[in-house]
Amino acid sequence: MSMKLNVSIGHIQFQNPVTIASGTFGYISKYAKSADIQKLGAFIPKTITLAAREGNPSPRIVETASGMINAIGIENDGLDHFLAHKLPDLAKLKIPLIVSVSAYQHNDFETLVTRLSQEESVSLIELNLSCPNLKHARLIAQDPAATQEVVAALKKISAKPLIAKLSPNVTDIAAVAFAAQEAGADAVSLVNTFSAMAVDVHRRRPVLGNVTGGLSGPAIKPIALKMVYDVKKRVTIPIIAMGGIMTAEDALEFLIVGATMVAVGTANFVDPQTPLRVLQGIKAYMKQHRVSDIHDIIGSLRTS
Amino acid sequence: MIKCQYTCSIVKNQKMTSRLFCLSLKAPGFVQRVLPGQFVHVRVANGLKPFFRRPFSIFRAQKTVDILYDVVGLGTRILSEKKKGESIDCLGPLGISFRLPPPGTKQVVMIAGGVGVAPFLALTDVLKKEKYQLVLLYGARDKDHVFSLKEFRKNGCQVHIATDDGSHGVKGRVSALFSKINLKMPTYIYTCGPKPMIKCVQDLTRTQHLSGQASLEEVMACGVGVCLGCSIKTTKGFRTVCHDGPVFDLQEIIL
Ligand SMILES: Cc1cc2nc3c(=O)[nH]c(=O)nc-3n(C[C@H](O)[C@H](O)[C@H](O)COP(=O)(O)OP(=O)(O)OC[C@H]3O[C@@H](n4cnc5c(N)ncnc54)[C@H](O)[C@@H]3O)c2cc1C
Ligand SMILES: Cc1cc2nc3c(=O)[nH]c(=O)nc-3n(C[C@H](O)[C@H](O)[C@H](O)COP(=O)(O)O)c2cc1C
Ligand code: FES
Numbered sequence: 219m220s221m222k223l224n225v226s227i228g229h230i231q232f233q234n235p236v237t238i239a240s241g242t243f244g245y246i247s248k249y250a251k252s253a254d255i256q257k258l259g260a261f262i263p264k265t266i267t268l269a270a271r272e273g274n275p276s277p278r279i280v281e282t283a284s285g286m287i288n289a290i291g292i293e294n295d296g297l298d299h300f301l302a303h304k305l306p307d308l309a310k311l312k313i314p315l316i317v318s319v320s321a322y323q324h325n326d327f328e329t330l331v332t333r334l335s336q337e338e339s340v341s342l343i344e345l346n347l348s349c350p351n352l353k354h355a356r357l358i359a360q361d362p363a364a365t366q367e368v369v370a371a372l373k374k375i376s377a378k379p380l381i382a383k384l385s386p387n388v389t390d391i392a393a394v395a396f397a398a399q400e401a402g403a404d405a406v407s408l409v410n411t412f413s414a415m416a417v418d419v420h421r422r423r424p425v426l427g428n429v430t431g432g433l434s435g436p437a438i439k440p441i442a443l444k445m446v447y448d449v450k451k452r453v454t455i456p457i458i459a460m461g462g463i464m465t466a467e468d469a470l471e472f473l474i475v476g477a478t479m480v481a482v483g484t485a486n487f488v489d490p491q492t493p494l495r496v497l498q499g500i501k502a503y504m505k506q507h508r509v510s511d512i513h514d515i516i517g518s519l520r521t522s
Numbered sequence: 523m524i525k526c527q528y529t530c531s532i533v534k535n536q537k538m539t540s541r542l543f544c545l546s547l548k549a550p551g552f553v554q555r556v557l558p559g560q561f562v563h564v565r566v567a568n569g570l571k572p573f574f575r576r577p578f579s580i581f582r583a584q585k586t587v588d589i590l591y592d593v594v595g596l597g598t599r600i601l602s603e604k605k606k607g608e609s610i611d612c613l614g615p616l617g618i619s620f621r622l623p624p625p626g627t628k629q630v631v632m633i634a635g636g637v638g639v640a641p642f643l644a645l646t647d648v649l650k651k652e653k654y655q656l657v658l659l660y661g662a663r664d665k666d667h668v669f670s671l672k673e674f675r676k677n678g679c680q681v682h683i684a685t686d687d688g689s690h691g692v693k694g695r696v697s698a699l700f701s702k703i704n705l706k707m708p709t710y711i712y713t714c715g716p717k718p719m720i721k722c723v724q725d726l727t728r729t730q731h732l733s734g735q736a737s738l739e740e741v742m743a744c745g746v747g748v749c750l751g752c753s754i755k756t757t758k759g760f761r762t763v764c765h766d767g768p769v770f771d772l773q774e775i776i777l
Contacts, residue, residue: 244748247765249524264748272760279743279751284570286743290750293760436570487574487743489565489611490524 221504222511225259225478227456228379228404230314230341232259235473235512236497239460239483240265240318240344240383241290245304246311256312258493259479263300263308265318265346268326270296275427280416285435285462286484287414289428292320292346297330301337309339316381320346327372335377344381345372348410359385359410362397369401379404381458384449386438387413391445392452399453407458407481408449409442435484436462443471450476450517464492466499473500476517524746526616528552532608533586535601538669541593542637543602546586547612556583557619558644559737559769563745564589564601565611572597577742577764579641579714580615582673587614590640592667616745617768620645620735622652623710629655631703632679633723635696635715636662641737645712646677655706656680661696661719665689697722710734711772721777734772738763 223234237260245263246252255261273293280287294300308315317340321327327345334340347359347368358364359382369382382398384391386409395406411432416425424430442461449457459477462484463469469480485492500512509515530547538544547562563575576597578589593602604610620641623630630649632642639660646656656679662668668690671681682699683691692699696719711734713723720736727734740752740763747765754763755776761767 242744242749243523244746247524247746247748249526249746251523251525254523264750273750273753276753276755277741278753279741279749281572281574281741284573286573288743288749288751293750293753435573484743486523487745487749490527490613490746494523 220510221501222513223501225456225512225516227342227381227478230379232314232479234259234497234500235479236469236493236500237316237458237479237481238262238486238493239481240346242483242486246307252311254494257497258313260314260316260341261308261311262316262318262344262481263304264294265292265320266294266297266300266330267292267320267322268297268329270294270299277425277427280425280431282414282416282433283437285433285437286487287416287426287431287433288411289426289431291428297333301333305337305339314341315339316342316344318344318346318383320349322349324368324371327368328375331372331376335375340378342379342381342404343376344383344407345369346383346410348383348385357385357387359383359394360388362393365394366397366401369398369403373402381405381407383410384408385410386442386445392448395449396452399455403455405456405458405478406449406453407460409438409445409461412438412441434462436464438462439468443475446472446477447475447519463496464488466496466503469496469500470503470515473512473515474517474519476519478516524613526613526746528612528614529609530587530612532604532606532610534606535604538590540666542590542667542669543593544581544588544590545601545604546588547610548586549612552614553583553585553587556580556587556615556644558648559620559641560615560617561768562587562589562612562614563616563742566597566600574743575613575745576601577739577745579737579768580644581640582643582647590637590669592637613745617764618766620712620737620769623654627654627708627710629657629706629709631657631659631700631709631711633659633696633700633711633713633715633719634661635719636667638713638715638719638737641714642712643673643677646674646679650677657703658682659696659699659703660684661699661715662690663687695719695722697726700726705730713737713772717777720775724772724775724777727772735769736772736775737768738770738775739768
């Protein structure tokens with residue numbers, strides 16, 4: 219039986235729906251096995267900003283029940299360093315490259331998108347909208363109007379398909395996803411981490427140097443799944459889903475409720491083989507259920 | 523998806539004292555890659571508890587990769603219950619190694635707090651080939667944390683011990699031992715242990731104009747430099763302990 223696993227966003231084709239979540243596989247580290255990474259649908263390096271950022275004080279991570287809280291603070295060396303030192307290696311990968319960007323000023327977003335639009339090796343741009351909305355005391359992704367405004371402005375100047383990455387720290391994530399779609403986003407990705415904290419009871423101090431951070435890992439999966447389900451009912455553009463995926467079954471749940479692609483994040487720290495195991499498991503499932511095209515799984519949830 | 527993942531078989535899991543264990547691991551091609559000062563990142567349980575892997579310095583790398591560990595919480599307790607023949611998923615060897623002392627060095631002083639002594643056995647396995655005077659200053663909580671240091675002595679190391687409660691060796695901190703030894707300049711320092719001890723060593727050596735290296739511990743997620751979770755402040759900006767370290771120049775760490 220021949221199996222069709224390929225999916226697409228805009229005009230970009232992916233050989234399969236499995237990728238990794240930004241910030242959980244670095245750029246391409248000296249330990250990375252390119253041959254294995256090239257078996258995935260796409261690669262997404264850690265979010266970059268226009269200028270370098272130092273990140274948050276340590277401790278930056280804490281283990282929690284079935285997950286972790288992180289407050290890294292988008293530490294990165296900035297766009298110029300990325301283009302000069304990271305992109306050449308990433309460009310050698312024979313799979314689409316999705317570059318994640320974030321900005322703390324509107325102009326920075328425009329510069330990032332304009333400059334990355336000129337790079338042939340960049341296939342898509344992901345907008346990490348979990349950054350402050352400067353007009354209000356909220357994140358852009360917490361405000362449908364701000365999301366629409368930012369995405370619409372960037373859509374005008376981008377030569378690459380745009381993905382809006384959404385925050386789960388909202389009342390109605392489907393409304394934000396819909397705003398992104400209306401503004402021309404080619405896809406939405408969700409979820410980013412849930413606001414969270416941990417306290418050291420002996421010292422009565424927050425565990426994290428930044429006091430609060432974001433929860434990820436299997437602990438968030440059922441909530442992330444419901445959010446993807448809600449978003450699927452409101453939008454027609456593809457969804458890249460993430461949140462606690464550890465196994466093929468987790469990934470299949472997201473595909474069945476309507477995700478076009480799935481991303482493995484925190485699980486990479488537990489077992490770096492996870493994305494490949496997820497991909498193998500999806501193939502095994504398709505064989506077992508005699509499904510020849512992944513599109514027969516995507517959005518196939520039966521509710522009656 | 524990464525190059526350094528091994529399924530190791532447990533050759534031995536030996537109880538050294540009522541608190542300390544030594545685990546010997548084997549996998550094809552593993553031990554040959556180890557340099558002194560590197561560590562392994564061990565998945566102690568296949569389920570979700572504990573969630574993260576646990577990092578351990580490599581104590582010795584001869585026929586097997588050995589780690590020396592103190593049972594302090596759930597992860598190390600699970601590890602202590604592992605039996606010979608079981609297999610265990612390890613990433614390693616990770617991080618950078620100790621660098622050799624600068625030319626002209628006469629004496630090498632290793633200052634270890636608790637299981638911070640672990641990476642120094644592999645280090646003395648290398649340093650014994652040179653003509654340095656080797657001194658180990660070992661500070662432990664109590665006698666339950668003091669294991670036989672004969673392997674160090676075999677490598678030609680003078681050993682001085684201090685315990686917090688005086689149940690073995692001198693009572694007091696390892697820094698107190700430092701003031702008692704005869705320095706044979708030029709002296710070079712290696713240190714590993716809890717942060718307050720490293721800070722203390724930093725201060726002591728700064729006043730005496732000694733240089734050296736420190737191996738640090740920090741809570742880790744990935745262990746391979748991709749999550750940026752284990753960053754510490756250095757004079758060169760933030761650096762990851764797992765990838766840029768765990769060994770740093772003693773004076774470049776900002777504590
Ligand atoms: C590079 C490196 C090398 C290390 N080498 C050794 C070694 O050779 N032998 C050894 O016994 N231990 C070593 N450690 C510390 C070891 O990783 C922790 O003791 C272990 O993770 C505790 O796990 P647990 O589940 O038993 O305890 P937990 O229940 O997780 O914690 C118990 C206590 O240990 C502390 N702790 C937890 N994780 C770490 C960590 N990564 N670093 C420091 N403290 C921690 C906690 O704050 C807590 O106080 C090393 C750590 C690092 C980063
Ligand atoms: C250590 C760490 C760093 C992260 N860094 C980024 C980042 O730079 N940009 C981003 O969009 N998301 C980042 N994320 C969020 C993940 O991409 C993902 O959305 C989230 O963790 C949920 O998926 P998971 O449960 O599979 O990890 C990070 C997550 C973690 C745990
Ligand atoms: S533990 Fe991830 S960068 Fe060090």
